[in-house]
Amino acid sequence: MMLEVRDLTAGYGHLRVLRGLSLDVPEGGVVALLGGNGAGKTTTMHVLAGLLAASGGHIRFRGESIRGLTSNRIFARGMTLVAQSRQLFPEMTVRENLEMGALVARTRREIAKLTDEVFDLFPRLLERVDNRAASLSGGEQQMLATGRALMSRPSLLLLDEPTTGLAPIIVHELGRILRRLNEGGLTILVVEQNVQMALKLADTVYVMRNGAVVMHAPASEVQDSAEMFRSYLS
Amino acid sequence: MVNLLTLLVAGLANGSLYALVALGLVLIYKTQDVVNFAHGEILMAGAFIGFSAYTFLHLPYGWSLVAAVLLGGLLGAVIERVAFRRVANQHHITLAMVTVGLSVLMKGLARIPFGRDINTYPPAFKADRVVLWGIPISPQHLLTIAMAASLAVALYLFFRFTALGKKMRATQQTIVGAQLVGINTGNVFASTWALAAMIGAAAGVLAAPLSLLYPDMGTNFLLKGFAAAVLGGFESVPGAIVGGFIVGVVEMLFGGFVSTVFQQVSAFFIIILVLFLKPDGLFGRRALARV
Amino acid sequence: MKRYRILPTSALALCAALALMGARAAPAAAEEGVTADTIRVGMFGPLTGPVSIYGYPINDGALAVYKATNDAGGINGRKIEVIQEDDACDPAKSRAAVKKLISRDHVFAIHGGSCSGATFATRDTMIDEEVPFMVMAATLDKISLPVNRYVYTTTPPGTSDGAEIVRFIRSMPNVKRVGIVRHVDEWANAKMESINASLEQPGLTVVANEVLDRNATDATTQVLHLKAAKPDVVIFVTYPAEGAVFLRDARKYDLAGPFIGTNGVTDLLDLAQRAGGLNAATDVYATAFVAGPVGSPAMAASTALLKKYYPDDRPQSVSFYGMSGAYAVVDALRRAGPNLTRKAFLDALESTKNLPAGPAFCKINITPENHQGCLAQQMWTLRDGKIVALGETWSPTNPTN
Numbered sequence: 001m002m003l004e005v006r007d008l009t010a011g012y013g014h015l016r017v018l019r020g021l022s023l024d025v026p027e028g029g030v031v032a033l034l035g036g037n038g039a040g041k042t043t044t045m046h047v048l049a050g051l052l053a054a055s056g057g058h059i060r061f062r063g064e065s066i067r068g069l070t071s072n073r074i075f076a077r078g079m080t081l082v083a084q085s086r087q088l089f090p091e092m093t094v095r096e097n098l099e100m101g102a103l104v105a106r107t108r109r110e111i112a113k114l115t116d117e118v119f120d121l122f123p124r125l126l127e128r129v130d131n132r133a134a135s136l137s138g139g140e141q142q143m144l145a146t147g148r149a150l151m152s153r154p155s156l157l158l159l160d161e162p163t164t165g166l167a168p169i170i171v172h173e174l175g176r177i178l179r180r181l182n183e184g185g186l187t188i189l190v191v192e193q194n195v196q197m198a199l200k201l202a203d204t205v206y207v208m209r210n211g212a213v214v215m216h217a218p219a220s221e222v223q224d225s226a227e228m229f230r231s232y233l234s
Numbered sequence: 235m236v237n238l239l240t241l242l243v244a245g246l247a248n249g250s251l252y253a254l255v256a257l258g259l260v261l262i263y264k265t266q267d268v269v270n271f272a273h274g275e276i277l278m279a280g281a282f283i284g285f286s287a288y289t290f291l292h293l294p295y296g297w298s299l300v301a302a303v304l305l306g307g308l309l310g311a312v313i314e315r316v317a318f319r320r321v322a323n324q325h326h327i328t329l330a331m332v333t334v335g336l337s338v339l340m341k342g343l344a345r346i347p348f349g350r351d352i353n354t355y356p357p358a359f360k361a362d363r364v365v366l367w368g369i370p371i372s373p374q375h376l377l378t379i380a381m382a383a384s385l386a387v388a389l390y391l392f393f394r395f396t397a398l399g400k401k402m403r404a405t406q407q408t409i410v411g412a413q414l415v416g417i418n419t420g421n422v423f424a425s426t427w428a429l430a431a432m433i434g435a436a437a438g439v440l441a442a443p444l445s446l447l448y449p450d451m452g453t454n455f456l457l458k459g460f461a462a463a464v465l466g467g468f469e470s471v472p473g474a475i476v477g478g479f480i481v482g483v484v485e486m487l488f489g490g491f492v493s494t495v496f497q498q499v500s501a502f503f504i505i506i507l508v509l510f511l512k513p514d515g516l517f518g519r520r521a522l523a524r525v
Numbered sequence: 526m527k528r529y530r531i532l533p534t535s536a537l538a539l540c541a542a543l544a545l546m547g548a549r550a551a552p553a554a555a556e557e558g559v560t561a562d563t564i565r566v567g568m569f570g571p572l573t574g575p576v577s578i579y580g581y582p583i584n585d586g587a588l589a590v591y592k593a594t595n596d597a598g599g600i601n602g603r604k605i606e607v608i609q610e611d612d613a614c615d616p617a618k619s620r621a622a623v624k625k626l627i628s629r630d631h632v633f634a635i636h637g638g639s640c641s642g643a644t645f646a647t648r649d650t651m652i653d654e655e656v657p658f659m660v661m662a663a664t665l666d667k668i669s670l671p672v673n674r675y676v677y678t679t680t681p682p683g684t685s686d687g688a689e690i691v692r693f694i695r696s697m698p699n700v701k702r703v704g705i706v707r708h709v710d711e712w713a714n715a716k717m718e719s720i721n722a723s724l725e726q727p728g729l730t731v732v733a734n735e736v737l738d739r740n741a742t743d744a745t746t747q748v749l750h751l752k753a754a755k756p757d758v759v760i761f762v763t764y765p766a767e768g769a770v771f772l773r774d775a776r777k778y779d780l781a782g783p784f785i786g787t788n789g790v791t792d793l794l795d796l797a798q799r800a801g802g803l804n805a806a807t808d809v810y811a812t813a814f815v816a817g818p819v820g821s822p823a824m825a826a827s828t829a830l831l832k833k834y835y836p837d838d839r840p841q842s843v844s845f846y847g848m849s850g851a852y853a854v855v856d857a858l859r860r861a862g863p864n865l866t867r868k869a870f871l872d873a874l875e876s877t878k879n880l881p882a883g884p885a886f887c888k889i890n891i892t893p894e895n896h897q898g899c900l901a902q903q904m905w906t907l908r909d910g911k912i913v914a915l916g917e918t919w920s921p922t923n924p925t926n
Contacts, residue, residue: 071416082414083410088411090407092407244743248743363777445742486746497738
């Protein structure tokens, strides 16, 4: 198992957001995490990436406990988050942003190779390679954030609502690229509000409500009963 | 009539000190979003470290400067780790109050060993002055100008080409983004404080022979450096340098051609004028949201 | 309901008032601050804050005199007990310090105050509370003027210092054009008041009048303005640090003296060192309140006294500023007799005559009409790396230049 989460609790001050969340992400799989607003999806991602401390429970990544590790340690172990707010370096160019994503890669040559791979995936970024990140469109920014995360060659990619606010054609394109990455061996945990997209992409879906998982099932099983599924999300 | 060139040279000499102080303020502000009101005391601490190394330990002049810079840097890192990291996520007013508290604390601590006397920090060179193209200038001032200029270049190269420099830039732009690419932001904060404090300590050693050495010596320099930083937009390293030089020169021209009565406050006219006419400063991109 | 509440409250207030009145009336038997074997004296000064650099040495000098008096057997069988408070050179704090000394420590008299503003702020309290007050080292004239039964000083006030400076300049030959560089604060303004007044009389013209701010680290513009005005003599009314900055830049831009300073820069050697060596302090003069430079025979006895009680203090001119007042207090306490009351003490103070002032140049003379006990100063300068006392006027026998 790539990632095992058991009875995870977390919150902000007195506000408890996660109340005993458990989920599994198998190696090579794509798992989608669904849920309405305030269910705790983004909080889950922040805890997993080490941006927010858990108050209880266990997180095992490739067999080792990572709960309590700082974000840079978790990153170094191969788990990288693409945040919903993207968190690009606005004053840096597209190339500089990508290079910052490869801090674990030591040599110039490695960085050049990784950058080329990202440009292969997202040719659009190559066109804007010397533009500042702040000047990119929403879709381009999402591509850059994803590309930057890939620069570290993660074994588990966390994506927090990658399609929010993007044009349908770009959503489609992004879905295609993520599938291609998964076929190349990348394990993905994605938070989505776009149920259609999530069901197309994922092997397994988890539905969250009030900080815990209320159901999970193979995507193929819920494919046909999408109406029932939506009721959980309302 | 007062000689314009003489005033300009004296202004640049003083301005280079203000520029160094402004640099330290800007570095902390960019990373931690707070004006470090204790920066004047870091300058003072650097001066006293250099002074102690030179007079009590009898280190050569150059080495006492190195000692001041290194120990000053260590002091900066310790301040970040001990006093700042726990509260780093608090409101910026809280952070500013922490720096004010640090300022008072450091002055108080300095008064214990050094509070009973005003000490004299010997200048780096024996000669009182040299005359260049008919303009008298002290070697100490030449050294200060050279230090400010070379530090500006060194910092540019540091941020452009070193891994730590890039990590600092990344953290300045978005802390969460920096964490997401695996940067240990705690280390970056500590390094930034260390770097700012090293520049502050160097400024202290350079300023002390001009200003004399006492626990409250930092206040005046902090105010001038603050004016320089505001002028430069508070977010810009080149802005801090240019701002420093401008404040120094304006002060001299004001005193020379208008009146010495308002010379010292002319720096504050500059602050008010800048905030009124161009709140982003001469080099600022973003508005000065917090001071 | 509410109406009846008033009664017990006002009764309580009445009782409290009566109790207070009783408390005030009761100790008539013994004078405030005096017991069979002690006299309690309050002291205040800047023990914290930037000016604590002067606060400790000044107070320590006075304390040494009191300790020596005690060690010699005290006064009429009583030992002097000093209670020190900090005023941080801040008027609000000095008022609080004095109120505490009076109402909580019940001191007999107060000897303190080295910052003009902070000391002046306590004058009304001293007078209202009828506590004898000897000013320590503050020089502002209006602290001790107009004359009041309770307020005394043995430090030359600012105006007399300023007058002394102009008197000296007038005694110099061929001096007509005067340049001035000065601070703008109460200390400097008091001196400037009398300097300006004395300069108004014919013979001297002010050709430049420059402001140098406190904590200034550069005096380029001031020096250049003075140089352009071609003065025959320059008066600098600054503190030592800024005075050093001024002399350093004067040398840098070839502004020639003579430079005349106030008794704030009496320590000419110190001033020279700060300005970058003896070369920077050629042709520099300053008024001096003390009898001789630190280390000179005139100061030997006082220096030994300070060293005995405060071996860690570096003897400097300010170390001796508090002693003259202490000698005046001790002398008056002694003459007030064993039956010590404030009235007897004040009467004794007002009849102080030709009292040696320890390290001070003057003899202390206080009358009911004059409470500024010490007005005489002398002029010092540097010759061959040593401070030389020139007396009160310039004279051809004193080699200048």
